[in-house]
Amino acid sequence: MKNSTAVLGLVIGSIALTPTVAAAIDAHDVDTASIETISIKAPRKKPAKPDAAIVKLQIFLDRAGASPGVIDGLDGTNLSKAISGFEAMQRLPVDGKLDPEVTRRLEDQVPAIQAYAITTDDGNDLVDSIPQDYSRQAEMDHLSYTSIAEKLAERFHMDVGLMKELNPTASFVPGETIAVAVPGQVRTGAAKRLEVHRKSGQVFAFAQDGSLLAVYPATIGSKETPSPTGTHKVKGVARMPTYIYNPKVNFQQGNNRKILKLPSGPNNPVGTVWIDLTEPTYGIHGTPEPELIDKVGSHGCVRLTNWDVEELAGMVKPGVVAKFLN
Numbered sequence: 503m504k505n506s507t508a509v510l511g512l513v514i515g516s517i518a519l520t521p522t523v524a525a526a527i528d529a530h531d532v533d534t535a536s537i538e539t540i541s542i543k544a545p546r547k548k549p550a551k552p553d554a555a556i557v558k559l560q561i562f563l564d565r566a567g568a569s570p571g572v573i574d575g576l577d578g579t580n581l582s583k584a585i586s587g588f589e590a591m592q593r594l595p596v597d598g599k600l601d602p603e604v605t606r607r608l609e610d611q612v613p614a615i616q617a618y619a620i621t622t623d624d625g626n627d628l629v630d631s632i633p634q635d636y637s638r639q640a641e642m643d644h645l646s647y648t649s650i651a652e653k654l655a656e657r658f659h660m661d662v663g664l665m666k667e668l669n670p671t672a673s674f675v676p677g678e679t680i681a682v683a684v685p686g687q688v689r690t691g692a693a694k695r696l697e698v699h700r701k702s703g704q705v706f707a708f709a710q711d712g713s714l715l716a717v718y719p720a721t722i723g724s725k726e727t728p729s730p731t732g733t734h735k736v737k738g739v740a741r742m743p744t745y746i747y748n749p750k751v752n753f754q755q756g757n758n759r760k761i762l763k764l765p766s767g768p769n770n771p772v773g774t775v776w777i778d779l780t781e782p783t784y785g786i787h788g789t790p791e792p793e794l795i796d797k798v799g800s801h802g803c804v805r806l807t808n809w810d811v812e813e814l815a816g817m818v819k820p821g822v823v824a825k826f827l828n
Contacts, residue, residue: 528668540556557683559600561573561614568585568716569587571584574793582599590714592604636764637762640763645765645768659683665680690817696736698729700729705786721795732825733824734825741775773808
């Protein structure tokens with residue numbers, strides 16, 4: 503897949519970073535890595551540190567519309583699911599493994615890592631911290647990012663830890679130039695049907711002609727609060743939604759016994775987008791913790807990273823079918 507990805511605000515050219523502390527991996531490592539060397543095997547232990555080749559592979563998958571979730575350089579189930587999604591999009595045999603044909607179709611000539619100059623605006627609308635207790639969150643004006651690093655990590659679909667790994671001497675302040683991933687442009691199109699696959703933990707968006715528009719890793723309910731079953735429809739989309747917490751309808755959070763209205767923001771419990779479904783109280787939404795997608799359960803809803811649900815929201819409208827499959 504040839505891609506002319508461009509990211510607003512990137513400083514095109516070589517990255518003029520000369521750290522005094524050597525990074526475990528740097529931009530050059532990622533750009534020169536070969537994804538052909540990656541061996542994906544299951545079951546596997548959680549890797550101890552990011553791998554440059556996997557960072558590059560995750561960026562390629564993101565560009566292709568097969569989201570790996572957060573770009574973190576770590577092997578794991580979300581990576582193999584993204585490969586499976588790409589294989590399905592390309593109408594190849596689906597096994598979640600890299601082979602020469604998958605590699606050939608994924609690779610492009612756009613650098614995986616480029617430089618970004620942090621702006622003054624990047625430091626705006628931040629908060630000191632996000633309290634865990636909903637009653638304290640309800641007292642805030644906005645559940646925004648807590649740092650420039652967190653804000654930019656989400657913008658470039660990255661794990662904060664990887665961003666800091668690539669920029670070991672960075673202070674993440676305006677005027678500084680840092681290395682960031684170059685993810686895919688927002689995918690467009692009209693989704694006719696969504697499939698929510700519980701077992702694999704994925705959401706598939708299909709076009710009218712049956713082609714696959716995009717695939718996303720997802721947290722889909724839990725044993726205690728399972729997701730709905732059967733076929734439902736999209737009722738509407740709310741961007742930057744507030745969150746109404748009702749312990750009698752939702753779940754018990756801490757000692758909160760009253761209905762609370764939590765303000766909007768990327769660190770809101772449902773993230774930056776709520777895609778409402780015809781099944782009462784259920785929806786597809788974002789998250790304040792993208793690194794936990796399909797790692798911990800949800801309270802019955804379908805949880806995506808903020809950037810994935812924002813993209814999906816642009817492809818759905820009321821009436822789009824959402825089918826839950828085992």
